[in-house]
Amino acid sequence: MYGGFWQKVADLDRRWIYLVIGLATFIPVLTYIRVPVSITSEVSAVYDKLDSLPRGTVVMVPMEFGPSTMAELQPMATAVLRHCFSRDLKVISTALQIEGVILVEQVLRETAMEYSKNYGVDYVFLGYKPSPDMVILNMGENFRNSFPRDYYGIELDSLSMMNGISNYSNTACIVNINATSGVDYWINYANGRYGADLALGVTAVIATDYYAFLHSGQIFGLMGGLKGAAEYERLIGRPRDIANRAMTSVSVAHVFIILFIIIGNAAFFANRRKDRS
Amino acid sequence: MRREVPLTIVFICGAFMAFQYFVPHYASATVYEYALNWTTIISIFTLAVGIGSLVNLHSDRIARRKPTWRYSIVTLAALAFMTILGVSSPDALSNPTGLFMKVYFYILSPVQATMFALLAFFIASAAYRAFRAKTLLATLLLLSAVIVMLGRVWVGDMLTGWLPEGLRFSYVANYILDFPNTAAKQAIYIGVGLGVAGTTLKIILGIERTWLGGGK
Amino acid sequence: MGPILKRFFLDLSFPLLIFSVLIVKPCVAVDRKPTIKDPESPGDYVFRYKTLAPDPGPPGRLIAADAPNDAGGTIIVSWGKAPGDNGIFDTVKGYIVYRSEAPDTGFSMLTRLPAGSGSYSDASPENGRSYYYRVASIYADDTLMAAETAGAIPRTQFFHTRRILVLLFMLFFSGAAIFLISHSKKGGDLYIRPIAGIDAVDEAIGRATEMGRPILFVPGLGEASRVATIAAFTILGRVARKVAEYQTRIIVPNYDPVVMTICQEVVKEAYAAAGRPEAFDVKDVYFVTQDQFPYTASVNGTMLRERPATNFYMGMFYAESLILAETGFVAGSIQIAGTDQLIQIPFFIASCDYTLMGEELYAASAYLSREPQQLGTLKAQDWGKVAAILLTGAGIIAYLFSRGAGDALKAWVIGG
Numbered sequence: 001m002y003g004g005f006w007q008k009v010a011d012l013d014r015r016w017i018y019l020v021i022g023l024a025t026f027i028p029v030l031t032y033i034r035v036p037v038s039i040t041s042e043v044s045a046v047y048d049k050l051d052s053l054p055r056g057t058v059v060m061v062p063m064e065f066g067p068s069t070m071a072e073l074q075p076m077a078t079a080v081l082r083h084c085f086s087r088d089l090k091v092i093s094t095a096l097q098i099e100g101v102i103l104v105e106q107v108l109r110e111t112a113m114e115y116s117k118n119y120g121v122d123y124v125f126l127g128y129k130p131s132p133d134m135v136i137l138n139m140g141e142n143f144r145n146s147f148p149r150d151y152y153g154i155e156l157d158s159l160s161m162m163n164g165i166s167n168y169s170n171t172a173c174i175v176n177i178n179a180t181s182g183v184d185y186w187i188n189y190a191n192g193r194y195g196a197d198l199a200l201g202v203t204a205v206i207a208t209d210y211y212a213f214l215h216s217g218q219i220f221g222l223m224g225g226l227k228g229a230a231e232y233e234r235l236i237g238r239p240r241d242i243a244n245r246a247m248t249s250v251s252v253a254h255v256f257i258i259l260f261i262i263i264g265n266a267a268f269f270a271n272r273r274k275d276r277s
Numbered sequence: 278m279r280r281e282v283p284l285t286i287v288f289i290c291g292a293f294m295a296f297q298y299f300v301p302h303y304a305s306a307t308v309y310e311y312a313l314n315w316t317t318i319i320s321i322f323t324l325a326v327g328i329g330s331l332v333n334l335h336s337d338r339i340a341r342r343k344p345t346w347r348y349s350i351v352t353l354a355a356l357a358f359m360t361i362l363g364v365s366s367p368d369a370l371s372n373p374t375g376l377f378m379k380v381y382f383y384i385l386s387p388v389q390a391t392m393f394a395l396l397a398f399f400i401a402s403a404a405y406r407a408f409r410a411k412t413l414l415a416t417l418l419l420l421s422a423v424i425v426m427l428g429r430v431w432v433g434d435m436l437t438g439w440l441p442e443g444l445r446f447s448y449v450a451n452y453i454l455d456f457p458n459t460a461a462k463q464a465i466y467i468g469v470g471l472g473v474a475g476t477t478l479k480i481i482l483g484i485e486r487t488w489l490g491g492g493k
Numbered sequence: 494m495g496p497i498l499k500r501f502f503l504d505l506s507f508p509l510l511i512f513s514v515l516i517v518k519p520c521v522a523v524d525r526k527p528t529i530k531d532p533e534s535p536g537d538y539v540f541r542y543k544t545l546a547p548d549p550g551p552p553g554r555l556i557a558a559d560a561p562n563d564a565g566g567t568i569i570v571s572w573g574k575a576p577g578d579n580g581i582f583d584t585v586k587g588y589i590v591y592r593s594e595a596p597d598t599g600f601s602m603l604t605r606l607p608a609g610s611g612s613y614s615d616a617s618p619e620n621g622r623s624y625y626y627r628v629a630s631i632y633a634d635d636t637l638m639a640a641e642t643a644g645a646i647p648r649t650q651f652f653h654t655r656r657i658l659v660l661l662f663m664l665f666f667s668g669a670a671i672f673l674i675s676h677s678k679k680g681g682d683l684y685i686r687p688i689a690g691i692d693a694v695d696e697a698i699g700r701a702t703e704m705g706r707p708i709l710f711v712p713g714l715g716e717a718s719r720v721a722t723i724a725a726f727t728i729l730g731r732v733a734r735k736v737a738e739y740q741t742r743i744i745v746p747n748y749d750p751v752v753m754t755i756c757q758e759v760v761k762e763a764y765a766a767a768g769r770p771e772a773f774d775v776k777d778v779y780f781v782t783q784d785q786f787p788y789t790a791s792v793n794g795t796m797l798r799e800r801p802a803t804n805f806y807m808g809m810f811y812a813e814s815l816i817l818a819e820t821g822f823v824a825g826s827i828q829i830a831g832t833d834q835l836i837q838i839p840f841f842i843a844s845c846d847y848t849l850m851g852e853e854l855y856a857a858s859a860y861l862s863r864e865p866q867q868l869g870t871l872k873a874q875d876w877g878k879v880a881a882i883l884l885t886g887a888g889i890i891a892y893l894f895s896r897g898a899g900d901a902l903k904a905w906v907i908g909g
Binding site for chain 1: 587603604605607608609610613614616617784785786809811812823834835836903
């Protein structure tokens with residue numbers, strides 16, 4: 001019976017695991033439980049950079065996420081844009097992932113409305129063009145090479161904010177919110193080729209890949225996943241926004257996954273001992 | 278000639294692009310931008326090839342009444358519906374109350390978010406099955422996974438808050454991400470970068486020819 | 494007297510310091526502005542000593558220079574900050590940059606920049622013509638203060654001097670590859686360690702034939718121009734050749750239309766080389782969609798319906814890697830994966846039977862063919878790694894020597 005029990009545990013139907021994880025992520029969403037979120041240096045670096053810029057400085061916040069990754073990156077994008085608009089920074093944005101163009105436009109427009117920002121004066125949305133590597137390269141020479149007109153069909157030269165703004169060298173920094181492999185193009189071309197100051201906001205699963213670039217100095221800041229978004233919301237003084245609220249679910253899910261790992265290892269060792277005896 | 282012409286084109290273009298990187302002269306930059314623009318144009322035309330294959334495949338399934346032929350009808354109907362809808366209304370992308378945007382926000386977005394959410398469940402089942410302390414390396418993998426998972430949320434500090442700061446899960450998790458993880462990835466990146474350089478050199482010199490479609 | 498003076502300062506210096514702060518503090522105008530970063534621990538106040546602000550003046554030394562290492566048409570104008578522009582006094586409202594084609598007259602406004610700016614990149618000049626710049630600082634009541642003029646001529650450069658290390662490495666690598674190819678052609682032995690994932694390919698194909706179930710080959714989500722996808726074509730060619738010989742079915746769903754056309758050619762050629770061109774079904778190598786998760790859903794459905802005996806995941810994968818691999822496990826398939834996407838490798842290792850990591854995938858063509866040209870280039874990569882290790886060691890030594898030396902070496906290596 002002892003061996004049978006642990007064998008059943010080792011061969012547990014994965015649907016039980018799915019059920020427990022589903023409940024563990026869903027139930028905390030029903031209520032707001034405040035959890036501590038520690039601020040890391042790589043997220044602080046992004047906040048400090050934007051916070052140090054003089055009012056009226058132009059920054060670039062290109063956003064490439066779609067419906068599948070909006071849960072992690074939309075709160076991050078919203079927090080960064082709120083910070084920029086509250087500091088009266090002027091924002092240029094693009095959306096080089098086709099599935100996310102509409103989402104990015106909505107985030108930009110709605111956040112700008114919160115701060116009574118005017119299009120063409122305080123922010124510009126260039127929109128989408130295919131082949132992100134070519135677009136990022138072309139923008140390093142001149143934004144108008146890839147985007148003679150913005151997303152709404154307005155000529156760039158007729159927008160007051162774009163006067164004297166030709167390429168990356170006319171922006172203070174780039175904060176790229178990206179869920180795609182296009183992050184590598186921003187690092188290789190925008191920073192590597194054109195020397196732009198670059199920070200990244202990426203999903204948690206690919207964030208670990210970019211610590212190497214943080215240490216080499218190719219990026220000055222890194223925000224990873226929902227935790228990075230929660231940290232940024234704390235830094236801008238909005239601890240009850242959606243990323244912080246979702247951290248409870250993330251915490252509970254992590255705990256249950258670790259419990260399953262412990263149970264699985266217990267079953268493994270119990271069965272191995274039984275086999276040896 | 279079927280192979281020699283593309284190999285010659287690849288050699289000339291590859292060698293030019295390699296040396297263009299070192300020549301900032303405006304003539305070189307002009308040719309480079311011209312090539313980039315052509316690449317963008319060609320990549321759009323290849324979509325027509327893909328759509329043709331998709332329609333061909335599903336039409337054949339419907340015609341032969343293969344087991345999943347009803348789903349092929351749904352696929353082709355959805356393709357036609359969204360294409361006609363997007364092309365027929367000039368403000369499809371900018372009108373939030375239009376049918377195109379409603380389909381995007383209320384069907385496509387939730388479906389894609391659902392697929393991504395599957396990862397949470399699959400990670401749990403994969404971790405349950407694979408994270409077993411069978412060998413020393415597997416044990417190290419298991420321990421570092423546990424520490425990083427707990428260190429990224431408040432539970433880690435709750436469990437280890439009584440320890441000195443350098444031993445708490447959040448600190449150790451950041452240490453693992455900052456140093457062993459970074460060192461290993463940088464090493465693999467160097468290998469991958471050299472691999473890319475080697476493969477690119479083989480393609481330019483015509484040693485690697487599989488992209489031509491197989492055979493010698 | 495010496496010890497008395499010493500004792501006087503040691504005993505009284507601290508009380509004197511406190512006294513002076515208490516007296517001086519109320520004498521200056523203090524403008525407090527809270528800068529709250531965290532609502533749980535308010536703090537940080539910015540003080541501005543407006544009575545101590547310097548008199549208005551023009552910006553510091555003005556320099557105009559041709560932007561280096563570019564195609565021309567760009568002049569970089571830089572200047573020292575004007576008095577009062579240091580983040581404490583904030584009496585400077587901004588700067589205006591003027592340009593003219595004559596040194597003394599005809600200046601027109603180019604742009605206005607906020608306070609704190611120290612440089613501007615003018616991308617509109619024509620090569621070979623002289624341009625002159627002035628920068629004026631703007632104070633209250635729109636008072637402008639400008640001083641000197643600086644001029645420059647934009648020119649195009651023929652060589653990017655900051656990329657010389659890259660050029661040297663490229664020449665070294667190419668030379669090493671040519672030397673090693675020649676060495677291998679003359680019969681020299683070049684050792685390659687065993688790669689379990691590639692060795693398992695034949696065994697996996699045999700398993701599928703015995704079970705009478707098809708093979709699923711997923712070439713990843715990359716474009717045809719990506720090296721990982723090109724490596725996937727090589728492995729697909731070998732797999733397709735074996736599949737044709739064993740009369741097993743192969744299914745290749747594609748994410749990219751160009752990759753699909755190449756895969757069709759590769760599989761078709763493989764069937765022709767195996768002497769069975771009539772067995773090739775073009776509908777088994779098909780395009781699905783260029784959307785990540787719909788593609789994943791389609792491949793998952795194929796796995797669960799067709800129940801392939803063997804799944805190959807070769808190429809570029811992203812978040813869908815674990816979804817594909819777990820579904821393949823549910824379907825009971827043996828799985829061999831290979832990708833250069835480092836963050837997906839752990840997921841494949843956890844859920845697949847064999848995994849090719851990074852450059853092991855690129856080495857597949859050399860490993861399978863054993864041709865001298867392929868082996869020589871593979872060994873050149875090893876030489877490249879030695880060079881990278883030596884450079885890393887040089888960097889460590891430079892930083893141990895002095896931070897300046899390390900930073901200089903780093904700047905030279907990174908280039909521009």
